[in-house]
Amino acid sequence: MILAYVDETGDTGNPELAGSSGCYGLGCVLVETERWSESFEAVLGLRRNIRSRYRVGVRKELKANYLIRGSAHLRPLNLSPNDRHVIYRSHFRVLHQMAPLGVRAFGVVIDKEMSAWSSPQDTFDNAWITLLQRLERTSTKRRVELMVVHDEGEDKRVMQAVRKARRHLPAGLHWGTGSVVNPARYFVEDAVSRSSANSYFIQMADLVAYAAWRTHQHPGRGAALVCPHTMWNLLGDAIHTPVTSIKAGPAPGVVLR
Known part of the structure; x- marks a missing residue:
């Protein structure tokens, strides 16, 4: 079985309103249940190193x-932007190391x-349908x-x-117009909600x-000191490239809508 850990970034609100982000996004980290313990220990080792150093x-x-x-x-620790950059970067390097x-x-x-933003609900649905389409293809092709x-x-x-995806999940055709329906037959149970504070993998999905x-x-100058637009590349072999195998996004493994 695959566990797909998901978290969001930005907001679904009207981008023309002050304080609303220009984009809304979802991050997903896929973990094999057969190797879950090894993966968890790798992340725990990272967190122990961060504790020791920062x-x-x-x-x-x-x-x-x-x-x-x-x-x-983090505020009382007075970590510099470079310190926080190293912490962010180290998570992605560990994800790359966990690719095997x-x-x-x-x-x-x-x-x-x-x-063409129309409503928060449509933005939310657009993001989740896109994500579930990729998860359906991943699970169906591997039959897992x-x-x-x-x-x-x-x-x-x-x-x-x-629940709807298990019965009816439309997917646009790569060539031509129209769509097909690929029910997510390999999805099991309802989605499980967990507090990100209690899950390293959901925290990874947020990053x-x-x-x-x-x-x-691209981020502004301050944010770029911690997470530059090239941070994504550090995922290396952990990038799930099949999600952008046909229609390229801004980077491999990033689906843009």
Whole structure:
């Protein structure tokens, strides 16, 4: 079985309003259940190294927003932008090192202006349908069961999206017009909601989501000190390239809508 850990970045609101992001995105980290323990130990080893070097507790949540701003529990530590860059970068290097264990990552980015923003619900649906289409193709081609594990907050909407995908998941044709329907037959159970504070892999998905966004919409000077638009490349062999095998996005493994 594959566990697909998912988290979001940005917001689904009107991009013309002050404070709303230009993009909304999802990051996904795929972990093989047969190698889950080895993968977890690799991430735990990373967190212990970060604790030793930067005094960030292994149970403290590390998400993109905290690292970019030096906020939340990182604020008292007074970590420099370079320190926070090294922490961000080290996560991606560990993901690359876990590629032989079957760990992969990809992102979905919704450019709200390019996609002609109409409502928060449509933006949310566009992102999740796009992500579930890629997960359906991944699970079907390998004939392996897959479960979605996501950050809590949109539990009902994600549950409904996954349930619907099991019965009816449209997919655009690569060549020509129209669409086909590929029910996600290998999806099992409802999507599982977990607090990101209690899941290293959901925290990883958050970092993946933000870096995927920044391959398309480059960060400002301050954010770039921590996560430059080239951060994505450090995923290396962990990039799940099949999601962009036909229609290229801003980077391999980043689907742009």
